[in-house]
Amino acid sequence: xxxxxxxxxxxxxxxxxxxxxxxxxxxxxxxxxxxxxxxxxxxxxxxxxxxxxxxxxxxxxxxxxxxxxxxxxxxxxxxxxxxxxxxxxxxxxxxxxxxxxxxxxxxxxxxxxxxxxxxxxxxxxxxxxxxxxxxxxxxxxxxxxxxxxxxxxxxxxxxxxxxxxxxxxxxxxxxxxxxxxxxxxxxxxxxxxxxxxxxxxxxxxxxxxxxxxxxxxxxxxxxxxxxxxxxxxxxxxxxxxxxxxxxxxxxxxxxxxxxxxxxx
Ligand SMILES: Nc1ncnc2c1ncn2[C@@H]1O[C@H](COP(=O)(O)OP(=O)(O)O)[C@@H](O)[C@H]1O
Ligand SMILES: [Mg+2]
Numbered sequence: 448x449x450x451x452x453x454x455x456x457x458x459x460x461x462x463x464x465x466x467x468x469x470x471x472x473x474x475x476x477x478x479x480x481x482x483x484x485x486x487x488x489x490x491x492x493x494x495x496x497x498x499x500x501x502x503x504x505x506x507x508x509x510x511x512x513x514x515x516x517x518x519x520x521x522x523x524x525x526x527x528x529x530x531x532x533x534x535x536x537x538x539x540x541x542x543x544x545x546x547x548x549x550x551x552x553x554x555x556x557x558x559x560x561x562x563x564x565x566x567x568x569x570x571x572x573x574x575x576x577x578x579x580x581x582x583x584x585x586x587x588x589x590x591x592x593x594x595x596x597x598x599x600x601x602x603x604x605x606x607x608x609x610x611x612x613x614x615x616x617x618x619x620x621x622x623x624x625x626x627x628x629x630x631x632x633x634x635x636x637x638x639x640x641x642x643x644x645x646x647x648x649x650x651x652x653x654x655x656x657x658x659x660x661x662x663x664x665x666x667x668x669x670x671x672x673x674x675x676x677x678x679x680x681x682x683x684x685x686x687x688x689x690x691x692x693x694x695x696x697x698x699x700x701x702x703x704x705x706x707x708x709x710x711x
Pocket of ligand 1: 489
């Protein structure tokens with residue numbers, strides 16, 4: 448088993464929007480290691496989704512770099528980038544991205560369908576993943592017949608098809624009630640095991656509170672304040688606690704932010 452490590456170095460993302468510059472990430476640096484569940488906690492608009500998009504290889508940062516194990520994610524191109532997106536990283540977007548006309552099983556197995564993988568093998572693997580997230584009894588249901596929490600779990604099962612060592616989850620508790628939140632958190636905690644790192648972006652304080660109540664992990668918060676983005680790293684078992692390196696204070700943006708970004 449390979450130990451995983453994720454390193455974000457001086458990451459800056461600047462968007463141009465109607466002639467104005469918006470810089471949600473400005474010199475963000477942090478490291479996290481094997482088996483860790485990293486919680487990115489910050490208010491809406493502080494740059495969490497932007498950061499996850501960079502980690503997923505979907506968005507190129509303006510400057511800085513992201514390293515996953517020995518590979519510079521921010522420098523990947525072409526087939527190497529495609530392979531990273533497909534196999535190294537599993538992403539659960541806030542909107543889930545499920546296909547409404549397909550049932551839960553097909554929504555998961557469709558990611559596995561490619562030359563050389565038979566339909567029955569894909570379905571068997573998808574069924575095992577649905578069982579892992581506790582949804583095997585609902586495999587025949589379409590997204591519209593499932594609660595938000597159940598849809599979230601289908602999206603999680605779909606993200607796991609290639610057993611990725613890096614899992615990114617954006618706002619997992621949006622729209623969920625208290626009971627569903629606990630179910631999702633239990634799953635995410637179980638996924639953050641040796642050989643894997645899980646990064647969760649949220650503005651929901653319940654994530655920290657519930658995790659604390661479970662009392663199995665120690666919360667280390669160094670309050671790396673970058674446009675209100677706080678990072679908390681949960682270290683499982685005896686794994687070493689990773690240090691957070693606060694980046695420089697954000698420079699004044701080149702123009703006013705007209706998008707109502709919440710910044711603290
Ligand atoms: N493609 C884009 N073009 C211009 N501005 C963007 C773009 N994506 C995000 N932003 C802006 O960047 C800031 C951070 O957005 P986001 O990462 O979605 O925040 P969060 O996920 O923390 O709510 C916001 O001000 C948002 O409007
Ligand atoms: Mg977001």
